[in-house]
Amino acid sequence: MAAAKPAPTELSRRVTEAVSEARRLHDGQGRKGTAVPYLAHLLAVTALVLEDGGTEDEAIGALLHDAAEDAGGEPRLEAIREQFGDAVAAIVAGCSDTFEEPKPPWRERKQAYLDHLVEPGVSESVLRVSLADKLHNAGALLRDYRTSGERVFERFKTRSAADQLWYYRSLAGIYRERLPGPMAEELARVVAELESAVGVETA
Secondary structure: OOOOOOOOOOOOHHHHHHHHHHHHHOOOOEOOOOOOEHHHHHHHHHHHHHHOOOOHHHHHHHHOOOHHHHOOHHHHHHHHHHHHOHHHHHHHHHOOOOOOOOOOOHHHHHHHHHHHHOOOOOOHHHHHHHHHHHHHHHHHHHHHHHHHHHHHHHHOOOOOHHHHHHHHHHHHHHHHHHOOOHHHHHHHHHHHHHHHHHOOOOO
16 A cells, blocks of 8 residues: 655745735846846745755745845844744855955855854755755855856856855754754765765865
8 A cells, every 4th residue: 555645835825925025125126247146046946945954934934034134134134023923034044154344255155154044043944944044055056157157157256166055064064963864965965966076175
């Protein structure tokens, strides 16, 4: 007798509202160096979260994970809390590496985010959404490198392949330890492929 299929995660109208809010907040934004609407990234991250067994709050957090950092800072975070609740706001806050304007220097900011991810109080929800975000980013970077070569790194403030590889390698190690599973293993595989393709030493 075949095993019963698990029931899918039920998604309410809150998700539809979050998609509309993400589209509104990121309207006119594209992925770095491309004409791809930024919403495509948010939807892809949300799909990864749900495929990993994420909850509705995690899916909404995925849709809005860049909203406070890139579209309004702490006032935006409080608006998200009011509309979608404390759990979603906590995910968005946990996935943001700064609310400061101008942003701190790149290396300082990324090291602080790595340190944040290994703190004992970081929730599984934050780790899942953050991992999905970085997995989609790393996969896009690998695909673009295969077609554009070294020019792809010119999109980033550091313009350095070594810096990007340092960051993604560090992230992969943390996620493998803090949230082991298929997504963490896939990120490690993508990072290894990227390192092999680029062929540079990480800093």
